[in-house]
Amino acid sequence: MISCKNLVKEFKSVQALKNVNFNIEGNGCFGFLGGNGAGKTTTIRILTGLAIPTRGEVKVLGYDIVKDKEKILKSISYLPQHPSFYDYMTGEKWMHFIGELYGFDKRLIKERTEELLKKCGIWDARNRQIGGYSGGMKQRLGLAQSLINKPKLLFLDEPVSALDPIGRHEVLTLLLELKKEMVIFMSSHILEDVEKIADEIIIIDKGEIILSSTIEDLKASYTHPIISFELLAPVENLSSVLKNENWIVSIQEVSNHYKINVKDIDIAKIHLPKVLHNAGAIITNYQIESSSLEDIFLRLVN
């Protein structure tokens, strides 16, 4: 489906992608994760033929994205992070306009417009001007538009980050349905959402891929038990004290709230109270949790 080999993208002195390598085979939804400025949008723009790589080889659906772009474009679709529309058009007119750009005949355009506006939950608003749509409605119209060519491969850049919880839930439910029909490559920094719908994830950090794995394998290899605890008051140098303990894998600290990944929960249960007591800490809350995708992501990126 997608293969990137030694992909580099430079914008004058900025090296947005340093050396990106990954392969995507098979079906399902692929979550493309990274923090702000990690290189997600740049990668997606190259994969969809909107930007040219500085160096490296990129293949989409088996074709070279630079040399054979025309062969790829009809079978893929891209919903950018901030889709733009002609606000004076109605949702239905917009879909007709996009269908005409593809060169579809009138009957097919009408059929797909109805099917997709219904599927994306905006059929009832089809006769309203897009300028009056809410952010969530615009995102759903963007999704309907991106499905008009029945793509084999759908690229979504942060599709739900601008939506409220209800809008996010609706779009994610729709994506769960869509991934049965096409491959979805979705960038996001909302890890909870990715965890709900992705089968595999690829993590990019500072222009380099640092991990590519199925969610199951990722959790199996990176899941360490977590103990989270809260102290009555901050204790100076507590992180340094904890770092010296060889049964601790990693520490996250926010004010006087700590989350530690531990190798062996039984050893941790015995040692942690002693270490905290010796450091003069007073515990007000203590619980054992398991790693979420967010915990794993933070550990990998940090």
Ligand SMILES: Nc1ncnc2c1ncn2[C@@H]1O[C@H](COP(=O)(O)OP(=O)(O)OP(=O)(O)O)[C@@H](O)[C@H]1O
């Ligand atoms: N046209 C451009 N000119 C100069 N620098 C750019 C350009 N586009 C992107 N960059 C830089 O490349 C790096 C990667 O940007 P990119 O937009 O791909 O990140 P991102 O992971 O999508 O971030 P975000 O989550 O904030 O959207 C950043 O340092 C960014 O400033």
